[in-house]
Amino acid sequence: MLQKIAEFIHPGPDSKEELMETLAEAEDNQVIGAESRAMLEGVLRITDMTAGDVMVAAPRMDLINIDAPFDELLHLVIDTSHSRFPVYENDRENIIGILMAKDLLKLQRAPELNLRALLRPAVFVPESKKLNDLLREFKGNRNHLAIVIDEFGRTAGLITIEDVLEEIVGEIEDEFxxxxxxxxxxxxxxxxxxxxxxxxxxxxxxxxxxxxxxxxxxxxxxxxxxxxxxxxxxxxxxxxxxxxxxxxxxxxxxxxxxxxxxxxxxxxxxxxxxxxxx
CATH class of the missing domain: 3.30.465.10 (Uridine Diphospho-n-acetylenolpyruvylglucosamine Reductase; domain 3)
Structure with a gap:
C-alpha cells in the first residue's frame, strides 16, 4: 500500500495544498480509501492548529470545587459523563489538580479519605501549543487532559486527547x-x-x-x-x-x-x- 502511494505521488508535492489535492486524486484512483484520505488530511490539518483552536472555553468547563460535598461531586460526574475533572480551590482560576471520576469510588468506600489526596497534577499548556506536539505529549505522559492558558496566564479553557483525535478522525463519516x-x-x-x-x-x-x-x-x-x-x-x-x-x-x-x-x-x-x- 505504502509503495503504491509513493509511486502515485512521485515526484512529491511542493506544498500542503498540493498534497491535499494529491490525496484526493489518490482516492479517485482507488489508491487509498475514503477513510485513509480523511485521516491523512486530518493529520495534515492539526500541524497548523493550536490548542486554542479546539479547546473547550473556560465558561463551558465542568469544574469541581475541592470543598464540594460527595453527593454534589457524584451528581456532577453522572450528569456530565466525563472521566476527568479540573478541581479548583476558592476561585475557578485556581486549578489545583485533576480528579479522575473512577477515584470517587475510593472516596465512597473510605469517606475518611481527603479528596485532595486523590488529585492528580494538572498539566498547563499555552493557547499557541501546536496540536501535533500536544498529541505527542498526551501519548507520552498519559495525561489526557490539559488546562489551556492565555497570554496573561489566565485559564482560557481545557483540551483533551479526544478533542485532538477528533480533528483527525471526526469527519470520516462525512467522506461517505x-x-x-x-x-x-x-x-x-x-x-x-x-x-x-x-x-x-x-x-x-x-x-x-x-x-x-x-x-x-x-x-x-x-x-x-x-x-x-x-x-x-x-x-x-x-x-x-x-x-x-x-x-x-x-x-x-x-x-x-x-x-x-x-x-x-x-x-x-x-x-x-x-x-x-x-
Missing part, C-alpha cells in the same frame, strides 16, 4: 456522504441528515423547508441564532447525547456534545414519509 451539501448540513446514507449545532436557524429552515419560528400558529417570542440554542431551549436543559426533540415535523437526535453545547444532531422527519400505493 455522497450527497453532502456545502457547509454544516450533511446528507447521510440512510436518508437522514447530520447538522452541526452552530448552524444558523435560517439555514436549517431553508434546507428542510420548515418554519422553526412559529409554534401553534403563533410567532415564537424567544430569539435564537443557532439550531443548537433553539433545541436546548426546547429540551429545557443542556442536551445530552441520545436525547430527542421533535420540532416543526423534524426529529432532532443529539449525536455529540462538547463543553455543554451540542456539536452534532441527526435530523429526520418526525414521522417517516411513506409513499401511498393504490
Amino acid at each position: 456522504d455522497d450527497h453532502a451539501t456545502e457547509g454544516d448540513i450533511y446528507a447521510l446514507a440512510d436518508k437522514t441528515y447530520r447538522v452541526s449545532g452552530d448552524t444558523p436557524i435560517e439555514r436549517v429552515e431553508e434546507s428542510f423547508a420548515v418554519d422553526l419560528k412559529t409554534r401553534d400558529g403563533e410567532e415564537a417570542t424567544e430569539e435564537f441564532d443557532t439550531i443548537g440554542g433553539l433545541i436546548a431551549h426546547e429540551i429545557g436543559h443542556v442536551p445530552k447525547r441520545g436525547e430527542r426533540c421533535e420540532l416543526a415535523g423534524l426529529q432532532f437526535v443529539v449525536l455529540h456534545t462538547k463543553g455543554g453545547a451540542v456539536k452534532w444532531f441527526k435530523v429526520s422527519p418526525a414521522t417517516p414519509l411513506q409513499a401511498s400505493k393504490a
